[in-house]
Amino acid sequence: MRRPGGLTFAEDPVRDARSARILWHASLDPGILDVDVEPADPAHPESLIVARLAPWLTCVPGRVAGEHAVLSNGDHRIRLDVLSGNLSGQEAVMLSFRISGIAGAERRLVPLRQLVSLHRHGRFGRSLFPAEPRMKRWLTTLRVHDAIVSGASHQDIGIAFYGTERVASGWDTGSDSLRSRVRRLASEAARMTAGGWRRLMRGGG
Structure with a gap:
């Protein structure tokens, strides 16, 4: 689905993240x-x-x-x-x-x-240019979004992040199971792509 973004121009999609020069609105x-x-x-x-x-x-x-x-x-x-x-x-x-x-x-x-x-x-x-303490979480959220768009299941995502053995032994175990963690990440990714990224750009949490 095409959605309006916040860029003043479209960067070449072939460029990787480090070489892209993004100019936000x-x-x-x-x-x-x-x-x-x-x-x-x-x-x-x-x-x-x-x-x-x-x-x-x-x-x-x-x-x-x-x-x-x-x-x-x-x-x-x-x-x-x-x-x-x-x-x-x-x-x-x-x-x-x-x-x-x-x-x-x-x-x-x-x-x-x-x-x-x-x-x-x-x-x-x-x-x-101090390090952003939330960057690791944001990158994880982006990875989860990319995985979902590519057709990965929650269990596939769990294996990618935590490994096959941990998923096999702890997917549904305990109140903070791996399944619950992946669900939270998927929900966060959905919120981010639905417009939550704008709040981050403006300095929000």
């Missing part, structure tokens, strides 16, 4: 940095040298003007929406950030620090 990506861009003298102390970011930079033209840009190494990302001007094709630029409101400023403090650090040091600093 602004309503699902609250940390986007809105910027106006002007060409600048590379010698100016406030200018951003585009070549420093080139290894991680992907730009997509906006529908009306400007660009959507993402900086990503496959594990971490920084998103910019260029409201006027262009990053692509420039040697150096001056960025003017559009930030309004206390809440809006708070959401953008970390992305701003990440951008400055990447430009200055040429790497995605670990301290600015």
